[in-house]
Amino acid sequence: MLPRLTSNQTTHQTIADFLDTLKKSPFTGEIRGDLASRLVASTDNSIYQILPQAVVFPKITEDIQEIFKLANHSSFNSITFSPRGGGTGTNGQSLSPGVIIDCSKYMNHILELNLDAGWVRVQPGVILDQLNQYLQPHGVFFAPSLSPSNRATIGGMINTDAAGKGSRIYGRTSDHILSLNWVLPDGTFGTSSAIAKKRLNDFKNSSSEPLSKIYQTIDDIVTSKQDLIESIFPKMTRFMTGYNLAKVYNSDRTVFDINRILSGSEGTLAVITEAKLKLTNIPQKAQLLVLHYASFNDALKDAEYLLQFEPAAIETVDDKILELVKQDNLYCEIKAFIGDAKAINLVEFIGKNQEAIQDKINPIIKSLGQAISYYLTDNKTEINQLWKLRKRGVELLANMSGDRQPIPFIEDTAVPPSHLATYTQELQQLLAQYNLNYAMFGHVDVGCLHVRPALNMKSLDDEKLIRELSDQVVNLVHHYGGVMWGEHGKGFRSEYTPLFFGEELYQDLRKIKAVFDPYNKLNPGKIVTPYASSDQIFPLESPLKGQFDRQVSPNLRSQYQAAFRCNGNGACFNFNPDEIICPSAKQTRDRIHSPKGRAMLLREWLLLKSQVDTSRSRVQGLLNFPLKCWNTLGKWWGVPDYSHEVYEGMHGCLSCKACVSQCPIQIDIPAMKAQFLQDYHSRYWRSLRDYLTAYLETSAYWQADFPTLANTITKNWILQEAIKKLLGIVDLPAVSINTVKQELAKRKAPNFNLDQLSALTALERKKSVILIQDALTSFYEASLVVDTYDFLTNLGYRVYIAPFFINGKPLHLKGFLDQFEAVAQKNIAYLKKLSSLDIPLVGIEPSIVLTYRDEYSKISDGKEISNKVRLLQEFLLEQDSVLPQLSKAKSYYLLGHCSEKSLAVNSQKQWQEVFEKMGISLILVSTGCCGMAGIYGHELDHYDTSQGIYQSSWEKHLPSTPEERTYFLVTGYSCRAQVKRFSGWTPEHPIQSLLVELRDCLSTKS
Incomplete structure (x- = not known):
């Protein structure tokens, strides 16, 4: 018989009192302090697991202001907050032991479209694909292109200053922001846009003291440290994310824009509540050249050669991903396009007419460079299928066999493209010293390389390699004039910030944090702490998923193996109602009702089971009947049992089996649901409806x-x-x-x-x-x-x-x-x-x-x-x-x-x-x-x-x-x-x- 399972991960009394008070306030959103909701928000697509105290889902900007006004009361001023978007971050940016503010569930509306002026106004929970599907009939789009575009929120993109395919031409998210609305941790409402320098004094002299200090401090720093900023910031498309001092002023210093500071700030400065975004015309013509190579290094060597033909994007995929895609449904759609290549470059050209594009492509086809063959297409379906391969690269890696799985921690280094091949060779040599398997892919046109070494995070020896390898890679990338965070933000890697910014500018970043968030209430421990504060940055060795998973008995891990293979990539958060993966997650917008959410619930359930002496629960024969009656009565009376929270999560599953093929890791939630229900009902009676359904x-x-x-x-x-x-x-x-x-x-x-x-x-x-x-x-x-x-x-x-x-x-x-x-x-x-x-x-x-x-x-x-x-x-x-x-x-x-x-x-x-x-x-x-x-x-x-x-x-x-x-x-x-x-x-x-x-x-x- 299943024992009653209780967790000691209860909400702190201060938080519980805060939530109770918030319920009585004008706050109109949803408040969740249950363990299941907290668990689902405890992970993202990183290696970390940090259990928050609660999750709140605001519906309007005033809800966020209400949260902060209450939190500034003396009884609650120790509470910290972290905004969360799609939960797809690879470095734990939104993970926090405080209260999560999740805008994705309700603040997800497209508010206004102005085609004449070329902008759209959205709430932070709007998903990138959702926005671009809405814009597509009008011939425009929001240009930043991300792999998780079907679940990445605009708020999350702003907070990480996201970039992706085509960033050499289109830039980052910050390059497409016209204005932002935001709330400071004291409840102050702010709005920001690019302003003429001659108007700057109006903002410095604002009647709002917090806003006045923000403009004054930022201008003082970027003006007085202009030469230092110029010398330290790398001259690359993929520059340092967050607190981008180099871009506050435009090139001739006539325009001032603090959105460049907010973009990439990972929710450490303010909570974004609305964004006005610049629109870009959809390219009229596009062709995709698939270059086939005998090795990944050959593909990298070709990058600089290919750049002279001015492609919109060059994306490289290595042999590991090409091999893994053969196990995926996508393979039947693309196998004719990739042949037997050991690596490929996807080289996209866009323009107003095919002739101009062809003029760029012809010389490449004629010489081929390092390539051994090619495939060229202007068919939109084929182009989409090939880009789907690149988008699913990260997801496919989770299907590598064995306990060692490719994980992100040296995930998105970027160096000048001219150094990329040499840098990559040294990186490969470093990984070879540890006999590590790995996969590589990336945006080679901007020198950004995604590399995921395969480690077993349930192993203490492999866990130690996180620090050892990170330190060495940081030094290597710094040697080549690059950055550690070319795309996916700092998060729990923030301790390396001083190395790249220098100590003087690092202290200036802290001064900026201090004027936005003087008491370190917003996403504390990320990027920097406030100036003069004794608070510390979260270390690289923060709590890891593997530390929890290794506490589960091997037998239970074997029974529910798929739950432990979930790497948090969030493919099941796909917003698109016309794709089959997780209808319950789409309709409820509750992450508990997603394969990832259910996997998290099961992992905690198995952890609790492993901590209980189940031998005491073995009852035989006639004892089963009265005990199940007693247990079921206890359930009705409200006797706590974490199994009930897991049951509610599983009960919402339609058992449609979409996760079996649509999840890149092919997590079979219906199969695990059946296993769980059998175990659950060893303790609690089934309903009559269950019997009627079963028969x-x-x-x-x-x-x-x-x-x-x-x-x-x-x-x-x-x-x-x-x-x-x-x-x-x-x-x-x-x-x-x-x-x-x-x-x-x-x-x-x-x-x-x-x-x-x-x-x-x-x-x-x-x-x-x-x-x-x-x-x-x-x-x-x-x-x-x-x-x-x-x-x-x-x-x-x-x-x-x-x-x-x-x-x-x-x-x-x-x-x-x-x-x-x-x-x-x-x-x-x-x-x-x-x-x-x-x-x-x-x-x-x-x-x-x-x-x-x-x-x-x-x-x-x-x-x-x-x-x-x-x-x-x-x-x-x-x-x-x-x-x-x-x-x-x-x-x-x-x-x-x-x-x-x-x-x-x-x-x-x-x-x-x-x-x-x-x-x-x-x-x-x-x-x-x-x-x-x-x-x-x-x-x-x-x-x-x-x-x-x-x-x-x-x-x-x-x-x-x-x-x-x-x-x-x-x-x-x-x-x-x-x-x-x-x-x-x-x-x-x-x-x-x-x-x-x-x-x-x-x-x-x-």
Whole structure:
């Protein structure tokens, strides 16, 4: 039996009192002091883990002012704060032991667009891709291009002065800021923009003393230290991030802009609440040249040569990433473009016309430099796919095998491009001395190199290398006139700041910190501490994830291995509603309900389990019953148990399986959820709803024998309300009135007899197919099973319908793993027998068919049958010689099932191929999750979320008129049921439309 788990990581009393007082104030946002919320905010994409005391989610600027006004009360003046954006930082910039201010959940609106003046005004929680999708129809974009663009917030980009692809031309985020609104830690509201120097005195003489001091101090420093700043700051595109003294004045010193100080300040000076951003015209023409190299060093050597042709960007990818991408879904899209290269340079050219671009490319193609071959494209889809490879470089690294994983800590060094090759060779020699595996990639056009040595952070010996290697790399990069932080900020590497700024300017940085934040309340310990303060910078040896993970017993780490492989890259924070990864995270905007969040909850849960003597919890036989009753009563009475917080996080998961393929580390949250639920319910009783869900297949089987009675009962209003209140289930589906048995009898379908099937000749087997039934289609959409039978029969197949047997998927979903395994073992034996007949086995419902490949494959002997049951489209393509040629001018549109798109990544394209082979156009519609996900959408506590998920993607892509609806097809039962529920009509399955077209063709010929 699972023991009760409690954590000693309770909120300090001062913080608890602060939160209680804040709740009674005019603050309108959300306040979270629970351990789960704190844990999710305790990590980012770095090696560190710092547990905050609380997380607050403001909704308006005044909320942030209210926070600070209250925090300046004498009772709370020890509390510190750290603003947080997308949580994608690689150096722990937003990690803090104080209170996290997260603007991403509510302050995420695009406020105003002025195309004539060329700007857009946004809140800090707006995501880069969200902004650029909004701007794209207007022919403009916000130019900084980041790898995590689908989850990086504008506020986070400002706080790290983010740069990325194309920064040699477009510069950094700070180069595109027109004005900022911000709040100081005393609650003072400020706004800043570039001002003429002659107006500077107006700001120095501001009636607001804090603002007056800020302008006075910054001007005094950048004016009196002009020569020193000029001599110390490197002349590179990737200069030092944060407190950028060199850019406060423009080149002729006529314009003064403190946004250059705020940008890259990592939330240490003020909390950004709004930004007006400069817009850039989208390039009219673009070509991407993929240069193939025999080695990574050859690619680096070519960088300076390629720069003379003025590309917009040069990005290098090494052999480690090119090898890892072969394990990723992306590979099938790009393999023809990268060939057998050991390294590539992606060289992009942009311009107003193709001729001008081609003039730059032709000399490169003619000589090739160090390259051995190339691929050139102006196709937008191909260009996007190749840039996706570069964007996913960091994410793919987490798939390296072994305990040692590539990690960021010498992540973004930058040197003048002319020194890059030599510097890199010395860096490689340094890493070779430690026998370390590593991956390298980067923006070679600006000399910025991303390198991630592979270390096991659960090992004390490897942990020591963080300091040892960092010190040596700092000296090496300084020797070559570079910087330690070319892109990803300082964070817990801030102790190296004096080396690059010099002691005199370092003290000036502290003076700037002091006028913004004299009491060190904002993100303390990062970049600098206030002048004359005794506070210290956080050391490099701050708490690491590995220090916590190593405390978990090896056995538990093995059981939940995927949770420990999560590196925090945050790909599951993807905002795009038309991409399938984590619908619960998108809809709730609660990071707990993301794969990363759930992995964090599990890691803490396993840590607590490892600290408890579980031998005391081993109870047998009759003792289980009264103890579970007592424990369940305690749960209702509010007896604390951290397992409840994990349960809430897991309960929000749709088990859609998108994380299995869309997460670069392929974290299977639904599988770990099932494991957790089994363990959780060893202590607490399950709800009656769980039992009904788990045995849904069996109940549907019996309902199908009495469909009219079953539907009368489930559609009775009084019973519906009773079911809703007692079980928390809504919108139960109706079983099919005309059953599969009845319809097959009308067609005189062949009986299913194993002896008769065994006696078939080889030729007869070739023209036969066995259709494996599933509960969803057989009992709730019997017409689909019959239509599939008719279609295959019309193609000349003799179709045998196997007797129905439960698949066990619902058992697995609810964590009845022992029962699931028993069902699966029985089915595996049966499917082995069927597959031995050498007759194709085909299933209709993707979620059921793919259970044989996914969950069954993890059970003894399961791999033997994992690919024996084919999806319909897979079977049809394998038998394409029998597909008739039809002609249809009108195109169909296909919306796919989440699990199908994730677990069978080519499934939608396969349907497209089937249609094309039959002379029909099929357009694939990019959608996220429909929000139903089996039973999830029928659970009352998920109803609103389910509807919101549907409305955010599917509803927007579906037609409104009956005429158009005919041409929209949906592969999954859950998805069709969701459309019927919220849009009032039921789309057809692709096979049903093909049957209609086939019958039309046959009737025309006859």
